[in-house]
Amino acid sequence: MNGIVSREELSVWIEEVQRADILVGIPSYNNAGTIGHVVQAVQTGLAKYFPDKKAVLVNSDGGSTDGTPEIVRDTVVEDFSSLLLHHRVRPLFKLATPYHGLPGKGSAFRTIFELAAALDVKACAVVDSDLRSITPEWLELLLKPVLSGRFDYVAPLYLRHKYDGTITNSIIYPLTRALYGKQVRQPIGGEFGFSGELARFYLGKDVWESDVARYGIDIWMTTTAVAGGFRVCQSFLGAKIHDPKDPGADLSAMLFQVVGATFDLMDEYAAVWKDIGASEAVPTFGFRYAVGLEPVKVNVERMIDRFNLGVDDLMVIWREFLPGEVADFLVRARSLPFERFRIPDEMWVEIVYGFTLAAHRRVMSREHLLKSLTPLYIGRTASFVLETQDSGAEEVEERIEHLCRIFEEKKRALLDAWAS
Amino acid sequence: MEELFNRLISDPLARTAERILQFLPNLVSAVLLVLAGLAVGLLTKIVLKRIFVVIRLDGLSERVGLKALLAKGGIQEPLSLLLARITGGLVVFVFFLAALNNLEFGIIQNLIERLFIYLPSIFMALVVLVLGYLLGNFLGRAALIAAVNAGVRVSGHVGRGVKLFIYLLSVTMALELLGIGRDTVLLTYSITFAGIVLALAIAFGLGGKDAAREYLEKRLKAQERDDDFHHL
Structure with a gap:
C-alpha cells in the first residue's frame, strides 16, 4: 500500500481529492491516437449518468513517448449542451501518472487499485486506451451494477465477428466456465467494473512481482473475483473496435501468456473448482442490438x-x-x-x-x-x-x-x- | 646332476611357490574386498533408497522440475533410485580399486595412482557431458517448437541441428578437460562462427537482403496471406 501513495506528487493529489465515489482507470502505452476519444467518452458518461457523484479519471501510463499523458490532461468536453446535457456537472478530477514496477498491464492496474483504495471509492471501471467504439453508455453499464450495491464485478459482453476472439471462444471461456461454474462470456475482455472492496481485495494479493503484473491480469481479475465468491454479472457493451494489434505479434507468445495464466490459476484455485459440478448463467445487463461487423479475412x-x-x-x-x-x-x-x-x-x-x-x-x-x-x-x-x-x-x-x-x-x- | 636339477627346476619352483604363498593372502584379501564391496554397495543402495523415500526426494525433484529435466534427457528412473544406484556403484568401484591395490602389482598401483590424479578431470568431463546432453535436448526442443510456430518447413532439421551442435560442443569441452585435443574447442568455435558468418554473407550480402528474404520465404515457409482476426 505504501507503494504509490508515498510518491509525493500522488500524495498531494490524493490530499486534494480526499475521497471519491467513482474511479475510472485507463492503462496506456503510446495510445495518443485513440486515448483522447476514450477520455471524452468517459467524461461524457460520468456527466450523463453520474452527475451527482464525485469521480476521478486515472491514466496509468507505461512510459509513453508520444504524448499520451499530455492528451489525457488536455482533453476536455467543451460543450455538454451539444450532448443534450443541461444539468449541473461536477468537475472531474484527472490524473495521468506513470506506473512503477514490472512493465505490463498488471502493474498499471495495480496503480489504479492503489488509488481506488486510497480514495476509498465505491465503484471502479477500467477501459482500454485503444478503443474506438467506446460510448458514454459503457460507463453506465460497467458502474451501475456495482453502485447499486448488488454486484462486485462486471465483465463485458461484446458483439464480435464469429471468427474474432478464438482463444477466448475455444479455450478460455469454455475452460473457466467448466472450472468455476460461472458463464462469464468474455473473461479476458479488457473492460471491467468492480467495487472498491474488490479493488482492495486484489491489492492484498501477493502477485504484483509475478507474471500477473506483466500479462494475464484480465483472466486473473475475473477468476479471482469468481473464485473469491464475489457477486459477478456482465454488461452488453455492443461492438468492440480497437486499434489493430501489432501484426507481428507472436501468436505462440500470446497463447503462452494467456493460457499459462489460466493454467496457473487452475493450480491456485484447485480446491475451489474441484467441488463445482455445473455452470450457471450470470445476470446480464444492457440492451442487446445487432451491429454490422467488419468482414474478417481468414486463410x-x-x-x-x-x-x-x-x-x-x-x-x-x-x-x-x-x-x-x-x-x-x-x-x-x-x-x-x-x-x-x-x-x-x-x-x-x-x-x-x-x-x-x-x-x-x-x-x-x-x-x-x-x-x-x-x-x-x-x-x-x-x-x-x-x-x-x-x-x-x-x-x-x-x-x-x-x-x-x-x-x-x-x-x-x-x-x-x-x-x- | 642333482645340482643341475635343483638349479633349473627345484629352486625356481620353490621360489614360485614361495611367491604364490606370499601373494595368496593378498589375493584372498582382494577377493574378500571385492565381495565386501559388492555387499556394502548393495546395502548402501538399499539404505539410501529408503532414506530418500522417507525424505520424499522424488516429490522434491518433481516440484523443482528436476524430474522433468531428467525426463527430457531420456532418464525415466526416479531421482531416488538414480542417486542410490550411483552411490552404490561408487562404493563397489572404490572397493574394487582397493582390492587391485592390495595385489601390490607395481603397474596396477601406478595405474591406480594415475587414475586418482585423473579422477577430478574425469568427473568434470562427465558433468559436462551430462549437462551438455540435457541442455542439448532442451535447446533442441525450444528451437524445434519455435521453428514449427514460425512455419519453417525444415523445423525438424533445425531442432536436430541445435541439439547436435550442443552435444558436439559438450563432447569437445569434455575432451578438453581430459586433456585430449586441447585446440579442438578453439577450432570448433572458429569453424562454427566462420560458417555462420559465411552463410550470412552469402544470404544477405551476395544475394541482397530482399532477394535472400524472398528466397528463404519461398523455400522455407508456407505461402502466407495475413489473417486479420483477433485471437483474444
Missing part, C-alpha cells in the same frame, strides 16, 4: 498447413502427455483432405485437458509445453472456420455452447486425472 489453407507441420514435427512431444487415441487422431487428421478437415469438440477438449494436466504435472518446460499448443490451436481454429463458414451469429454461439457443455461433461475425468 484456412495456411492454417491447416501449420497444423500439419506441427503434427509432422511435434508429435514426439505431444505423445509424452496426450492420450494415445488423441495422438492417433491427430495423425489421421493430418491426412484429411482440406474440405473434410475437422477437429471435433470432444477431441479438442481432450487436447486442452491433456495440456492442463501436463502443466499441472510439470512434464516439461512450461514454455515448451504451452508454445507447442500453437499448431493444435491453429488447427482447431481452421476446423471451426470450416464448420461455421455458412453460419450466422446465433448458430456460431450455439456451437460454442456445445463446446462448453463437452468441457463440463469431461470435467469429472479431468478431476480424477488431476488427483492421481
Whole structure:
C-alpha cells in the first residue's frame, strides 16, 4: 500500500481529492491516437449518468513517448449542451501518472487499485486506451451494477465477428466456465467494473512481482473475483473496435501468456473448482442490438498447413502427455483432405485437458509445453472456420455452447486425472 | 646332476611357490574386498533408497522440475533410485580399486595412482557431458517448437541441428578437460562462427537482403496471406 501513495506528487493529489465515489482507470502505452476519444467518452458518461457523484479519471501510463499523458490532461468536453446535457456537472478530477514496477498491464492496474483504495471509492471501471467504439453508455453499464450495491464485478459482453476472439471462444471461456461454474462470456475482455472492496481485495494479493503484473491480469481479475465468491454479472457493451494489434505479434507468445495464466490459476484455485459440478448463467445487463461487423479475412489453407507441420514435427512431444487415441487422431487428421478437415469438440477438449494436466504435472518446460499448443490451436481454429463458414451469429454461439457443455461433461475425468 | 636339477627346476619352483604363498593372502584379501564391496554397495543402495523415500526426494525433484529435466534427457528412473544406484556403484568401484591395490602389482598401483590424479578431470568431463546432453535436448526442443510456430518447413532439421551442435560442443569441452585435443574447442568455435558468418554473407550480402528474404520465404515457409482476426 505504501507503494504509490508515498510518491509525493500522488500524495498531494490524493490530499486534494480526499475521497471519491467513482474511479475510472485507463492503462496506456503510446495510445495518443485513440486515448483522447476514450477520455471524452468517459467524461461524457460520468456527466450523463453520474452527475451527482464525485469521480476521478486515472491514466496509468507505461512510459509513453508520444504524448499520451499530455492528451489525457488536455482533453476536455467543451460543450455538454451539444450532448443534450443541461444539468449541473461536477468537475472531474484527472490524473495521468506513470506506473512503477514490472512493465505490463498488471502493474498499471495495480496503480489504479492503489488509488481506488486510497480514495476509498465505491465503484471502479477500467477501459482500454485503444478503443474506438467506446460510448458514454459503457460507463453506465460497467458502474451501475456495482453502485447499486448488488454486484462486485462486471465483465463485458461484446458483439464480435464469429471468427474474432478464438482463444477466448475455444479455450478460455469454455475452460473457466467448466472450472468455476460461472458463464462469464468474455473473461479476458479488457473492460471491467468492480467495487472498491474488490479493488482492495486484489491489492492484498501477493502477485504484483509475478507474471500477473506483466500479462494475464484480465483472466486473473475475473477468476479471482469468481473464485473469491464475489457477486459477478456482465454488461452488453455492443461492438468492440480497437486499434489493430501489432501484426507481428507472436501468436505462440500470446497463447503462452494467456493460457499459462489460466493454467496457473487452475493450480491456485484447485480446491475451489474441484467441488463445482455445473455452470450457471450470470445476470446480464444492457440492451442487446445487432451491429454490422467488419468482414474478417481468414486463410484456412495456411492454417491447416501449420497444423500439419506441427503434427509432422511435434508429435514426439505431444505423445509424452496426450492420450494415445488423441495422438492417433491427430495423425489421421493430418491426412484429411482440406474440405473434410475437422477437429471435433470432444477431441479438442481432450487436447486442452491433456495440456492442463501436463502443466499441472510439470512434464516439461512450461514454455515448451504451452508454445507447442500453437499448431493444435491453429488447427482447431481452421476446423471451426470450416464448420461455421455458412453460419450466422446465433448458430456460431450455439456451437460454442456445445463446446462448453463437452468441457463440463469431461470435467469429472479431468478431476480424477488431476488427483492421481 | 642333482645340482643341475635343483638349479633349473627345484629352486625356481620353490621360489614360485614361495611367491604364490606370499601373494595368496593378498589375493584372498582382494577377493574378500571385492565381495565386501559388492555387499556394502548393495546395502548402501538399499539404505539410501529408503532414506530418500522417507525424505520424499522424488516429490522434491518433481516440484523443482528436476524430474522433468531428467525426463527430457531420456532418464525415466526416479531421482531416488538414480542417486542410490550411483552411490552404490561408487562404493563397489572404490572397493574394487582397493582390492587391485592390495595385489601390490607395481603397474596396477601406478595405474591406480594415475587414475586418482585423473579422477577430478574425469568427473568434470562427465558433468559436462551430462549437462551438455540435457541442455542439448532442451535447446533442441525450444528451437524445434519455435521453428514449427514460425512455419519453417525444415523445423525438424533445425531442432536436430541445435541439439547436435550442443552435444558436439559438450563432447569437445569434455575432451578438453581430459586433456585430449586441447585446440579442438578453439577450432570448433572458429569453424562454427566462420560458417555462420559465411552463410550470412552469402544470404544477405551476395544475394541482397530482399532477394535472400524472398528466397528463404519461398523455400522455407508456407505461402502466407495475413489473417486479420483477433485471437483474444
